Amino acid sequence: MQAEEKFTDATWPAAPEKATLEGKNKYLGFWLFLGGETVLFASLFATYLALKDKVPNADHALAKDIFELPLTFITTVILLTSSLTSVYAMYHMKNNDFKKMQAWLLITVLLGAAFLGLEVYEFNHYVHEFHHTFTSSAFGSAFYTLVGFHGGHVAFGLVWIISLMVRNAKRGLNLYNAPKFYIASLYWHFIDVVWVFIFTVVYLMGMVG
Amino acid sequence: MANNQSNSANPNVDLKYRRKKNAEEMKHQVVTFTMMIFFTLIAFLAVAYDGFSHWFIRPFILLLAVVQVAFQLYYFMHMKHKGHNTIALFLFSGLAVGLATVLVFMTIVWL
Numbered sequence: 001m002q003a004e005e006k007f008t009d010a011t012w013p014a015a016p017e018k019a020t021l022e023g024k025n026k027y028l029g030f031w032l033f034l035g036g037e038t039v040l041f042a043s044l045f046a047t048y049l050a051l052k053d054k055v056p057n058a059d060h061a062l063a064k065d066i067f068e069l070p071l072t073f074i075t076t077v078i079l080l081t082s083s084l085t086s087v088y089a090m091y092h093m094k095n096n097d098f099k100k101m102q103a104w105l106l107i108t109v110l111l112g113a114a115f116l117g118l119e120v121y122e123f124n125h126y127v128h129e130f131h132h133t134f135t136s137s138a139f140g141s142a143f144y145t146l147v148g149f150h151g152g153h154v155a156f157g158l159v160w161i162i163s164l165m166v167r168n169a170k171r172g173l174n175l176y177n178a179p180k181f182y183i184a185s186l187y188w189h190f191i192d193v194v195w196v197f198i199f200t201v202v203y204l205m206g207m208v209g
Numbered sequence: 210m211a212n213n214q215s216n217s218a219n220p221n222v223d224l225k226y227r228r229k230k231n232a233e234e235m236k237h238q239v240v241t242f243t244m245m246i247f248f249t250l251i252a253f254l255a256v257a258y259d260g261f262s263h264w265f266i267r268p269f270i271l272l273l274a275v276v277q278v279a280f281q282l283y284y285f286m287h288m289k290h291k292g293h294n295t296i297a298l299f300l301f302s303g304l305a306v307g308l309a310t311v312l313v314f315m316t317i318v319w320l
Contacts (some may be wrong), residue, residue, distance in 0.1 A: 006316065087242075197278070
């Protein structure tokens with residue numbers, strides 16, 4: 001099968017992301033990378049849990065003082081929804097419908113950007129209302145490293161997906177770029193996987209005390 | 210990895226079948242998503258409600274998170290499909306190392 005070959009709906013493979021050897025290798029390689037990412041985030045979680053509420057004196061705000069349920073809930077729902085919209089994008093990719101795939105990817109990107117915007121607002125709020133900064137306490141350092149690293153992953157994902165959309169806008173779908181789109185969507189799901197633990201371990205458990 | 214295209218002599222019949230299968234899978238994905246939102250809601254409500262002791266809430270919301278992540282991995286990221294053994298090996302090895310780190314930092318590291 002030629003990677004750049006033009007396909008009709010009937011000849012388009014059922015699993016275009018794994019129809020070429022290059023696609024298969026990318027798929028496996030990317031999952032190995034995710035195994036490494038799991039270790040990376042787990043060690044950041046470990047650091048956060050060890051340093052949670054470790055502040056130099058009683059003037060510093062603790063986790064239960066700064067986190068708020070409504071904002072966390074909104075960001076969680078936004079990121080969770082963006083995970084579903086990228087599933088829709090891959091559904092249309094498998095049906096060889098390039099335009100619909102691009103449209104759903106655009107929605108995914110917009111939701112991701114909304115999430116990032118809220119996170120910037122949240123960090124800004126902590127810094128100005130509670131003087132909770134990266135250098136104010138060990139708690140602050142661990143918090144901003146963990147949540148900020150996740151935010152950095154979201155930002156990278158946005159750049160990645162937008163680049164793919166722009167680069168392939170006039171090209172359409174083929175077996176060369178289908179695995180690229182598919183892997184970007186896997187990465188997006190992984191960001192959501194990490195967020196599920198962040199909202200549970202950092203925010204919800206932080207509020208429980 | 211279900212790469213079984215054009216098994217019949219008539220590709221159009223095959224296409225119809227594949228479209229139907231894709232649509233069915235998409236329906237399952239939407240159900241998965243609804244359940245994930247539902248679990249998220251329960252976790253937030255459990256924290257918002259004052260009546261529970263944190264000895265109950267902590268393991269409860271952690272369990273909800275694990276279930277949600279399993280949905281995400283096996284449905285959204287397709288790990289339930291065939292041919293994901295190597296992938297699972299690497300992911301779960303990563304998870305084992307990671308969880309050991311968390312355990313160590315929470316028990317024998319003190320500050």
